Amino acid sequence: MYHLKQALSGIRRAGFMSVACIIIMTFSLLILGIFLMATANLREILRYAHEKVEIVAFLHDDVTKEAADSLILEVEKIPYVESIRYVSPSSALDRLRAEFGTRSYILDALDVNPLPASIEVTLKPQYRLKARIVGVAERIQQFPQVEDISYGRGWISRLERLVRAVAIADLAVGLVVGIAALVTVSYTVRLTLYARREVIRILKLVGATDGFIMSPFLIEGAIHGLISIAASLLILYLGYRVIYVKIPQAVFVPSQLIAFYIVFAVGVAMLGSWISLRSFLREKVQ
């Protein structure tokens, strides 16, 4: 209670600087938040893309239904495979019609169905990685019934690379934002420390421990961190709502990441206070 009161009076004393500090921290954290949200959304797209990844094996025209069934039995034996679906030429045509929609009359002009039969192979989620997909696709390609094969091409691995790059960017931005917050808080707390210098000396003189002396200032730092993170989360969320109206698939920063984000803000703010405190505590009483 005593420490909290001291901390609040410290913030009051710092006044303008406290407000400036909170604004700077809020915007620094907001930048980090935007990056985190961008990452979350890219991951979401990647997850969706991975879900869609399947290997399509087009069969030779002369492959009978029986030959197709035996192919399916063989492919089922390949590990990593989750499910296999047979698509007959006529159902392939129906799909195409659905895709063409109102312009499906174009297809009516065809006398014969030009589409081949195919099987669609889906891998178990944990194996939906570029390297695995290529491996399985190559094995399916070996079967005599198979004429051609198609699978999630270059764009998947490009997306994977992008997500990796953005994750690294997150770290870099986190580092820069962390340092900015650290400097701002330690500077602000330093002002409070200067104002309370005499009190600190007296506390040392009467035998206060370092912990007792530091507590109000660490709490002051933590309060700066908490206010800033709350403000930046609020702004970020409002921004998200605006985007959500246009892109309903957009996701917000996932909750574990929010927890990390809050801990990061408060931790950095307390560390900033502590950096300033250390030098003050080393000073002599007289």
Place this chain on the structure above:
Amino acid sequence: MLVEFENVSKIYEHGIIALDSINLVIDKGEFVFIHGPSGAGKTTLLKLIYMDEFPTSGEVRVGEYSSGKMSRKDIAMLRRKVGVVFQDFRLISDLTALENVAIALRAAGKKPEEIRKRANIVLHSVGLSTKRHQLPPKLSGGEQQRTAIARAIALRPALLLADEPTGNLDPDTALGIFDLLIDINRSGTTVVVATHDLRHAERLRKRMIRLEEGKLVTDGGMIGVSP
């Protein structure tokens, strides 16, 4: 609490020798004056006792503590047993007299109930009961020093150090402060007073230690009076 200086020298940066090979024992319950001209090393000697400075060579022992092995925690604990007052009082100007005393108790982790009780008792014992809710700037110099003394003895220290406690006070007020220090000493607290002003000290017939240029030149009876 026993204070011992064993061959203590203190050399500040730029080679200023503040204390030179001091050997000294202050017994429990003693009242000692440290005197000597300005710059003789009196303040430094007190600082070495409350461990704001450490000897360049030699060893200072205060009760169970030794200058050779003090952690930050030890220093805090030592200072709860050693009260210190200064010429300039060192009060917090936006806290009342009572709150200034309470701070020492709070820093030592006392409970609010005990803090209130003890702070009132101590202020009463220095004769400031009626002024306890005043801010320091509203108090006279003598009253401010009494408040500072109350803060220094709030935790019932075994040792009270005073560095020129009457340096900012007129002679009559100074007399009152010395009387208070004598009272505190009578109740069992060891008192060490550094002063260059001997007008009152001589009358009190206490042990006098004289420092000159960092050296202990005389130790013993009262100046001009045989022990």
